[in-house]
Amino acid sequence: MPYETLPHTADVRIRVTASGLESLFAEAARAMAAIMAPGCVPERTVTREVTVEAEDLEGLLHDFLSELLYLFDGEGLLLCDCQVTLQEGRLTATCRGEGFSREKHAGGAEIKGVTYSGLRIYKEGKDDVLEIIFDV
Amino acid sequence: MAGEVKRISEYEWELPRDYRPGMRVPARFFLSETLRKDLESGALEQLANVATLPGIVKYSLAMPDIHWGYGFPIGGVAAFSVDDGVISPGGVGFDINCGVRLLATPLRVGDLEKRRELVERLFQAVPTGVGAKSDRRLSGTDLEEVMVRGAAWAVEQGYGVARDLDRCEERGAMAGADPSAVSPKARQRGLPQSGTLGSGNHFLEIQEVTEIYDPVAAAAMGVAMGGVCVMIHCGSRGLGHQVCTDHLKTLEAATRRYGISLPDRQLACAPVNSPEGKAYYGAMAASANYAWANRQMITDMTRKVFVRMFGIAYEEMPLVYDVAHNVAKREEHLVDGRPVPLCVHRKGATRAFGPGVPGIPKELAAVGQPVIIPGSMGTPSFLLKGTALAMEKTFGSTCHGAGRVTSRTQAKKNLRGQQVRDRLAQAGILVRAASYESIAEEAPEVYKPSLEVVRVVDAVGISKLVARLEPLGVIKG
Numbered sequence A: 001m002p003y004e005t006l007p008h009t010a011d012v013r014i015r016v017t018a019s020g021l022e023s024l025f026a027e028a029a030r031a032m033a034a035i036m037a038p039g040c041v042p043e044r045t046v047t048r049e050v051t052v053e054a055e056d057l058e059g060l061l062h063d064f065l066s067e068l069l070y071l072f073d074g075e076g077l078l079l080c081d082c083q084v085t086l087q088e089g090r091l092t093a094t095c096r097g098e099g100f101s102r103e104k105h106a107g108g109a110e111i112k113g114v115t116y117s118g119l120r121i122y123k124e125g126k127d128d129v130l131e132i133i134f135d136v
Numbered sequence B: 001m002a003g004e005v006k007r008i009s010e011y012e013w014e015l016p017r018d019y020r021p022g023m024r025v026p027a028r029f030f031l032s033e034t035l036r037k038d039l040e041s042g043a044l045e046q047l048a049n050v051a052t053l054p055g056i057v058k059y060s061l062a063m064p065d066i067h068w069g070y071g072f073p074i075g076g077v078a079a080f081s082v083d084d085g086v087i088s089p090g091g092v093g094f095d096i097n098c099g100v101r102l103l104a105t106p107l108r109v110g111d112l113e114k115r116r117e118l119v120e121r122l123f124q125a126v127p128t129g130v131g132a133k134s135d136r137r138l139s140g141t142d143l144e145e146v147m148v149r150g151a152a153w154a155v156e157q158g159y160g161v162a163r164d165l166d167r168c169e170e171r172g173a174m175a176g177a178d179p180s181a182v183s184p185k186a187r188q189r190g191l192p193q194s195g196t197l198g199s200g201n202h203f204l205e206i207q208e209v210t211e212i213y214d215p216v217a218a219a220a221m222g223v224a225m226g227g228v229c230v231m232i233h234c235g236s237r238g239l240g241h242q243v244c245t246d247h248l249k250t251l252e253a254a255t256r257r258y259g260i261s262l263p264d265r266q267l268a269c270a271p272v273n274s275p276e277g278k279a280y281y282g283a284m285a286a287s288a289n290y291a292w293a294n295r296q297m298i299t300d301m302t303r304k305v306f307v308r309m310f311g312i313a314y315e316e317m318p319l320v321y322d323v324a325h326n327v328a329k330r331e332e333h334l335v336d337g338r339p340v341p342l343c344v345h346r347k348g349a350t351r352a353f354g355p356g357v358p359g360i361p362k363e364l365a366a367v368g369q370p371v372i373i374p375g376s377m378g379t380p381s382f383l384l385k386g387t388a389l390a391m392e393k394t395f396g397s398t399c400h401g402a403g404r405v406t407s408r409t410q411a412k413k414n415l416r417g418q419q420v421r422d423r424l425a426q427a428g429i430l431v432r433a434a435s436y437e438s439i440a441e442e443a444p445e446v447y448k449p450s451l452e453v454v455r456v457v458d459a460v461g462i463s464k465l466v467a468r469l470e471p472l473g474v475i476k477g
Helices: A021-036 A057-075 B042-052 B116-127 B138-147 B149-154 B162-166 B184-193 B217-221 B237-257 B276-310 B388-393 B408-414 B417-424 B434-442 B451-461
Strands: A001-006 A010-019 A041-051 A077-087 A090-099 A120-124 A128-135 B012-015 B027-030 B060-070 B072-081 B099-110 B203-212 B227-234 B319-324 B326-335 B338-347 B369-373 B381-385 B430-433 B464-476
Touching: A001 A021, A010 A021, A010 B451, A021 A057, A021 A090, A041 A057, A041 A077, A041 B388, A057 A077, A057 A090, A057 A120, A057 B276, A077 B319, A077 B381, B012 B042, B012 B464, B027 B042, B027 B451, B042 B060, B042 B237, B060 B408, B072 B319, B099 B369, B116 B203, B116 B276, B116 B430, B116 B464, B138 B149, B138 B217, B138 B276, B149 B162, B149 B276, B149 B464, B162 B408, B184 B217, B184 B237, B184 B408, B203 B217, B217 B381, B217 B464, B227 B276, B227 B464, B237 B276, B276 B326, B326 B388, B381 B451, B388 B408, B417 B430, B417 B434, B451 B464
Parallel strands: B027 B060, B430 B464
Antiparallel strands: A001 A010, A010 A128, A041 A090, A077 A090, A120 A128, B012 B027, B060 B072, B072 B338, B099 B227, B099 B319, B203 B227, B203 B464, B326 B338, B369 B381, B381 B464
């Protein structure tokens, strides 16, 4: 399992593990989609390019996930399959998913925002790991 | 960790300034021995973090429902000088003006024979859950009005009566709202969601008044023993959430520009009167106003269901009061005997102005501001009143709810939503939710006992108990 839930009383705190930062960020996006609206199946027809800029990795991750949250909440797009490219101060991603349906994707938690509190990105052996808290 | 937690009195505790390097003021919090057992170290660290922010006045404070959040702890209160202090979205949260309102009805429990049908009709009338959309989609022009005029816009559109505004904190619209500081993305999230309840801990509950502690205050506020009431708990939906996200980014850059060093990035802030600080304040006030309009629209849906089912008049469901739980406000408070303009942050805390303080309804001037404390699905909610002591000790603030003790994940692991629903039904509480998961996540046992939290604020005197309300039926996202 690429992500696990860590203890946090009020919000949802997760730990994501992957090999390589770009896969790590993609897995974080997949995890967030699974929390908000389980059962996402990527379709060829629903694709979005996402670009964000920030000064460091934590900022890029925060802004990337915040953008996906906006696309979910503002445009009804559940994006769960992302190809991420990281460059200095910039992240681009091609994300696939499907239109949100209350029937198909029931049982999720409404994520209000992506927080910086407790946000960590680090190496553990060969793996890249991140921890993040979503306000729900 | 140099300093240690000091006990000031039976319920009052202090983190002295030497608890942690960088603290500009001590921190104070209110807990009983029972509640102290559930105190998380993460929450104390966050309380100490707040004490390091520039321009903080007197104390970094936390109410007895303190728990681990992001940025400020939940239950956190802090006031900053408007001259050399800061404003931070981390002291308000994503759900700007998440709040509660209480409606009275002329009904008694005996009138609710069709309680199951009532709960079902309310569930059909009020859009709830992830991705729920409003039946009344706002136009762009409507949204501009909502952001500036809040509940007053909704009342003018027919979603309430003029008297409702008298019974809202800030009369349902904060001054200083600046829609130009609200991004197109925030608007896009807000447009389809006005008049929706949301999910998580948001709810609409039918309640019975089962105890009156203060008959004079209860009569003035308009609640009677045995009366049926309705409590509505929700906030500014995606609009407020996006405002927090957007301004966190600009304030992060500002934090560096103004040379402020922070222990937690979520506490990104700027001087109250800087362009960035003012823009956040304007956008936050606009979101708060959206939330008041939202609760007003849900009030209208609720009243219409009761009118149709019970043949009562729309006006027979007066608003008792409406309070904000997550907000920063310009207020004047006495500091060393002198009135000082401050920016007061309340993150999971309620304004609790005492008798005679400007800003509370005229007819309640002698009583104090009504304070509404929601319980969880199976535990009672409470109506309290603000006090002079709150003005002195906590910048006119008190607790906001019960506070969780078990994580959502743990709750879902240990509890089955269906069983929780059946158990509550046996206890006479009907629950209707968009999913069983949300019932399990919000089961009564995952919260601190609400009675203990309000007992502490009552004993300390930062608000006093007026009435107790027991749940009869709940709708949830």
